[in-house]
Amino acid sequence: MAEEKVVQYDEDSIRSLDWKEHIRLRPGMYIGKLGDGSSMDDGIYVLLKEVVDNCIDxxxxxxxxxxxITIADGSVAIRDYGRGIPLGKVVDVVSKINTGAKYDSKAFQKSVGLNGVGxxxxxxxxxxxxxxxxxxxKAKTAEFEKGNLIKEHKEISTSEANGTAVFFTPxxxxxxxxxxxxxxxxxxxxNYCYLNAGMAIYFNSKKYVSKNGLLDLLTNKTSPDELRYPIIHLKGEDIEVALSHTGDYGEEIYSFVNGQHTTQGGTHQQAFREAYVKTVRDFYKKDYDAADIRQSICAAISVRVQEPVFESQTKTKLGSITTYENGPSMKSFVLDFLSQELxxxxxxxxxxxxxxxKRIEQSERERKELSGIRKLANERAKKANVHNRKLRDCRVHLNEEPPAKxxxxxxxxxxxSTIFITEGDSASGSITKSRNVxxxxVxxxxxxxxxxxxxxxxVVYENEEFNLLQHALNIEEGxxxxxxxxxxIATDADVDGMHIRLLIMTFFLQFFPDLVRNGHIYILDTPLFRVRNKQKTIYCYNEEEKQKAVKELGNKPEITRFKGLGEISPEEFGRFIGDDMRKEPVLLSKDAHIQKLLEYFMGKNTPARQVFIIDNLRIEKDLAEDTAA
Structure with missing residues (x-):
């Protein structure tokens, strides 16, 4: 019998990490997920935000x-014109945890960063x-590499205006x-501009400024043609609200705390949803269903709170606040404001x-018309979910309550947490076998x-696939x-695959536009070519990468062109959906209006659309000629 190895637990087993070691060992605790920048919540944007937050404060x-703000060649430069860090504390403020001016709530009454970590x-x-x-x-500069001080410059005289300049390369x-x-x-x-009306932000020399705060936010997020009535804009001490109704499905609510965009909502957003329903019911003296009141709402709420409690370091969700400024609860604060001002x-x-x-009563009629078919569809979905062959689920989901441990x-x-939407048995099989369960x-x-x-x-309830998809995503109720x-969305890069991709995107834009607006929808990018010799294999995502690989390997390497996802073996596929996965976000520009966009691409063949397709269509023959070039 092999001798059992005894692991010693003594003083030598205990290790203390210094601040930079801990951050580098567990970056997710401080900036959420890492990512490559293809998602709006990837870490590099959190780095940018942490520095800009100080400027905003x-x-x-x-x-x-x-x-x-200047971003070039993967590096970021940020300059504000505030008071400037006290010169004797320049090194400490950026390299000592729990060092800052925000703990006494005097120098910074209602700031975002209160933990000294940013x-x-x-x-x-x-x-x-x-x-x-x-x-x-006077000016003082300090330089670091991976958190280690490499040079602390002496104070010098300067004619520069007061403020702080930060330059970093992730x-x-x-x-x-x-x-x-x-x-x-x-x-x-x-978002910074909307929440700080009058402040100018220059990004790569272009000026961004908002004069009317949240009113501008909703104006830019909606089309005048879609609005059922002019945007209602209400302002009070430590609270600002803008709202209207559109013809879109669902609720679109942007919420902010102390200038921080809380993408996952929290107590203030829930307080707004409840307070809005109660105020509307009281005004019309009618007990409308809450879903009918909020259906198609487009709204923004911003509050300022002393010492906010967030549910994570990335500050995307406001936690429970029992009192607001030692007064009423957040719920009471928002309700008192809306019940009076609205x-x-x-x-x-x-x-x-x-x-x-009229908008509320229209939603009520639509809901009642749907109720019968909805009940039948949900019963079918429940039966299908027991043995849902369409869905290969994973273990961790976004909507679950994290365990204490x-x-x-x-x-x-x-x-x-990711769901791949695929078409065809071979592609689904490859992803299912190679995914991280x-x-x-899938x-x-x-x-x-x-x-x-x-x-x-x-149609979402009448069409079995759409109904099962909304159940898999769990977005029926919002x-x-x-x-x-x-x-x-993981489809082939050929004409059929592109069409399927467009149809799936149409489904989301038509019925669940918030998924697109909030940056949840992506297109999977998979390699077009495999270039290899006996020593090395290189996967290439475009013609340029292929030419580079051929040059690197030399001596006429073997070149394979993948025509579909099903041609890629599960072993290979695992490389393309792991840490190095490439995915392109589906983005809507601030002036893009969904119904006009859908009408252009998915409506009848207008002359403008025909010209666009003809000018932009690339068929397989063109691609083959490119490959041979």
């Missing part, structure tokens, strides 16, 4: 009216980090193959009140889905129950 306290995490996770403080005619050993997507950065910048507004604007009433690790996995699920389509453009939500953070 300065502006909020009345110091500095503009922020300058810029330290940026420093620790950057291959190079430089901070310069300009303060009262560490590519932590953020592998990272790239910044401009649309994501611009979306972050606009009630007054509706009394003064009778045309708006009448339009709102290993909470941070579980939350990291929740952000990685912990965080990756939903298999049978042929081309129905073109749902212009159809009512009735986005709060969404089971997967990433919804990845």
């Amino acid at each position: 300065e502006y909020t306290m009345g110091h500095g009216k503009q922020v300058e 810029t330290k995490a940026v420093n620790a996770l950057s291959s190079y980090f430089k901070v310069t403080s300009y303060r009262e005619g 560490d590519n050993t932590v953020f592998k193959h990272y790239h910044f997507i401009g649309d994501y950065v611009i979306n972050q910048i606009w 009630n007054n507004y509706l009394h003064k604007n009778t045309a708006v009140a009448e339009a709102l009433k 290993n909470r941070e690790t579980f939350q990291e996995k929740q952000l990685e 912990e965080t990756q699920a 939903f298999s389509l049978r042929g081309k889905p129905l073109n749902s453009f212009g159809l009512t939500k009735k 986005m709060d129950g969404l089971r997967f953070n990433n919804i990845v």
Whole structure:
């Protein structure tokens, strides 16, 4: 019998990590998931946000009216015109945990960053980090590599205006193959502008500014043609609300705390949803169903709170707050505001009140029309879910309550939760065999889905595949129950695959647009070519990468062109949906209006659409000629 190895547990077993070691060992605890920049919640955007948050806090306290952001060659430069870090503390503020000016709630009354971790995490996770403080005619600079101080410069005289400049390059050993997507950065910048009306942010020399706060946010997120009544804009002390109704399905609510976009909502968003329903019922003196009141709402709420409690370091969800400024609860605070201000507004604007009433009653009629078919469809879905051959589920889901033990690790996995929507048995089989069963699920389509453009939500229940898909995602009652953070459409790159991709995207845009707006929908990018010799295999995603691989391997390597996902073996597929997975986000620009977009691409063949297709269509023959070139 082999001798059993005894593991010693003594003083030598205990190891203390310094701050930068801990951040680098467990970055997910501080910035959520790592990612390569293809998702809006990837770590590189959190690094950017942590630095900009400090600039915004300065502006909020009345110091500095503009922020300058430059991103080039994977590096970020940020300059504010606040008070500047006290020169004697420049090194400490960016390299010592729990060092900052925000703990006494005096210098920074209602700021976002209260834990003293933000810029330290940026420093620790950057291959190079430089901070310069300009303060009262003097400047002080410190340089770091991966959190280690490499040079502390002496104070010098300067004519520069007061403020702080930070330059950093994310560490590519932590953020592998990272790239910044401009649309994501611009979306972050606009949110800062909406919440700080009058402040100017320059991004790569282009100016962004909002004059009307949340009113501008909703104006940019909607089309005047879609609005059922003019946007209602209400402002009070520490609270701002804007709302209207559109013709879209679902609820679209943007919520913010102390300038932080809480993408996962929280107590303030729930308080708004409940307070809005109660205020509307009281105004019309009618007990409308809550779902009818909120159906098609487009709203934004921003609150400012002393010492907010977030559910994670990334601050995407506001936790429980028992009191607001030692006064009423968040629920009472929002209800008191809406019951007075919205009630007054509706009394003064009778045309708006009448339009709102018509929208609610329309939703009520639509819901009742759906109720019968919905019941039958849900019964079918329940039976199918027991042996749902379309869904190969995973173990960790976005909507689950994290366990008390290993909470941070579980939350990291929740952000990685992914469902692949595939077509065809061979492609589904390859992904199913090679996926990570912990965080990756597969939903298999049978042929081309129905073109749902212009159809009512009735079709979601009548069409078995659509009904099973909405149940797999758990979005029938809204986005709060969404089971997967990433919804990845995995179809072939040929004409049929592109058509299926477009039909799936039409389904989401028509009935669940919030999934697209909130950055949950992606297109899986898989290699077009495999280039190999006896020593090495290189997978290439485009013609340029193929030519580079041929040059690298030399001596006429073997080149295989993949025509479909089914041709890629499960062993190979595992490489393309793992840590190095490439996926393209489905993005909507701020001035894109969904119904017009769908009408253009999925409606009748208008002359403009025909010209667009002819000019942009590339058939297999063209691709073959490219390959042979």
